[in-house]
Amino acid sequence: MTPKILLSEKKVNIMLNRLCCQLIERHGDFKNTVLVGLQPRGVNLLDQLIILLKNSGIQNLHTGKLDTTFFRDDFRRNERTLNAKPTEMEVSVESKDVVLIDDVLYTGRSIRSALTAIDSYGRPNSIELLVLVDRRFSRHLPIQPDYLGAQIDALQGDKVKVVWSNSPSENIVYLEKNNE
Amino acid sequence: MKTLSVSNLLGIKYLNEEDLHLIFETAIHFKEVINRPIKKVPSLRDITIANLFFENSTRTKLSFELAEKRLSADTLNFSANQSSLTKGETLVDTVNNILAMKIDMVVLRHPNPGAAHFLSKQVNSCIINAGDGTHEHPTQALLDAFSLREKFGDLSGKRIAIVGDILHSRVALSNIYALKMLGAEVRLCAPKSLLPKHIEALGVSVSSDLMQVLNWCDAANILRVQNERMELSYFPTTREYSQAFGLTLERLNQLRKEIVILHPGPINRGVEITSEVADSSHAIILDQVENGVAVRMAVIYLLASKLNIPIT
Incomplete structure (x- = not known):
């Protein structure tokens, strides 16, 4: 079955621009802000936001890429070995306002592991969450986004996939139905 | 998801090239971890590891112990010269007694070549060879x-x-x-x-x-x-x-x-x-x-991931 388009390129582009405006509204010149993309796909969203923020005249952004594999709560819960991705946190988050960035918010467990992992780099002043897509009614933990692209409804087992390009205007969100 | 082809690390001889690359890739991530302000991850918080050193060691023992602690594992240290071995207990008996205390992994150093291999056949636990005589390290x-x-x-x-x-x-x-x-x-x-x-x-x-x-x-x-x-x-x-x-x-x-x-x-x-x-x-x-700690973290992490928690 071909994947269904949930959000077109045009819609995603509008959302990315809106998320940028909301970030600027809240964080001003970003002097005390660290934007942290969660590996693997939150990093793609971070990269696109950086392009748009720079286009809006925001320079000297503090950014990082965080992998939460070693903080996940499903280690040894199945046959799979959890393989990590690179973490690049060149900046301290001590007393900073951190924005965690991920593409899809589903159960909330990745975000919980990120909340623990980020502590390894200092004690932030505050932590917010930005996601492109929020899968409603699927949360396992009391975690909600502060900045949100769109809310969608998908059945458990379905996959919501964001296909990222190099340009903020060419990204699509698909729904892959579980046919089992 | 890549995984090791073995359940024990008895020697390089029993690994394949993909295993080596997986260990190296994982060790790169752990090297980043041990250079963070807080150098600890919680992955192995429910694992207990016994370091059984039947032969003197400084570097390897400290390195293994630090790797285990950085992964949040509980550790148990044993040195042969302070043990009941001097009273005539066999290796298998010693290890089985330690395993009866619900140990998940054993890091073994022994003066006899093949000791880790022998032990892996005799006891039901994950064994890491930390040097067996003149055989492998x-x-x-x-x-x-x-x-x-x-x-x-x-x-x-x-x-x-x-x-x-x-x-x-x-x-x-x-x-x-x-x-x-x-x-x-x-x-x-x-x-x-x-x-x-x-x-x-x-x-x-x-x-x-x-x-x-x-x-x-x-x-x-x-x-x-x-x-x-x-x-x-x-x-x-x-x-x-x-x-x-x-x-x-x-x-x-x-x-x-x-x-x-x-x-x-x-x-x-x-x-x-x-x-x-x-x-x-x-x-x-x-x-x-420095790399020794990261590599040992990688080995322990990858072997521990094969120890599934029995779901009751």
Whole structure:
């Protein structure tokens, strides 16, 4: 079955621009802000936001890429070995306002592991969450986004996939139905 | 999702090339972890590891213990000289008694070659070989290869020399297996009395001319003369050994190129390597020690991921 388009390129582009405006509204010149993309796909969203923020005249952004594999709560819960991705946190988050960035918010467990992992780099002043897509009614933990692209409804087992390009205007969100 | 092909780490011989690359990739991530302000991850918080050292060790024991603690595992330390072994208990009985305390993994160092292999057949636990007599020392070979990869990138076609007491060295054998698996060329350099017979069958070349070997290689792993394992006299005097096979700055300066120097420790300064060389920029001995923790974290993490929690 071909994947269904949930959000077109045009819609995603509008959302990315809106998320940028909301970030600027809240964080001003970003002097005390660290934007942290969660590996693997939150990093793609971070990269696109950086392009748009720079286009809006925001320079000297503090950014990082965080992998939460070693903080996940499903280690040894199945046959799979959890393989990590690179973490690049060149900046301290001590007393900073951190924005965690991920593409899809589903159960909330990745975000919980990120909340623990980020502590390894200092004690932030505050932590917010930005996601492109929020899968409603699927949360396992009391975690909600502060900045949100769109809310969608998908059945458990379905996959919501964001296909990222190099340009903020060419990204699509698909729904892959579980046919089992 | 990549996973190791083995459930115990008994020797490099039992791994394949994909296993080595998976361990190295994972170790890169753990090296980043141990350089964070807070150097600990919670992955193994429900795992207990027993470090059973039936032979003296400083570096390896500390390195394993630190790796386990960085992964949040609980650790149990055991030294043979303070144990009931002196009262006549067998290895299997000792280990089974320790395992009865609900231990998940065992890190074993033992003076007898094959001890880890033997134990893996006798007890139901994950075993990591931390050196078994003159046989293998897999984590040392992994950290040596990892340190060389940091210097050279891909080791394929690189020329690595192993110099010193090959006959009594578990580091040498594990290094040969690992380096050959990664596509490097290996040449051994030692007095004939300290070279095992038929060692060329492992695909290595052999020489007793130190300068020729140093001119040939990109990196040299210098091994200690293991007097404690020698029941015979393998060379006339330490001074004579040092004159023929000791690595000096003078010898390094005579080379046409710069080479990387490794040493697994402990160093006998002035015997197999002079202080000038050991403390020079050629040597990556302290990098090896740092990488040892990251590589051991990777090995423990990857083996622990195969220990599934029984769902009740």
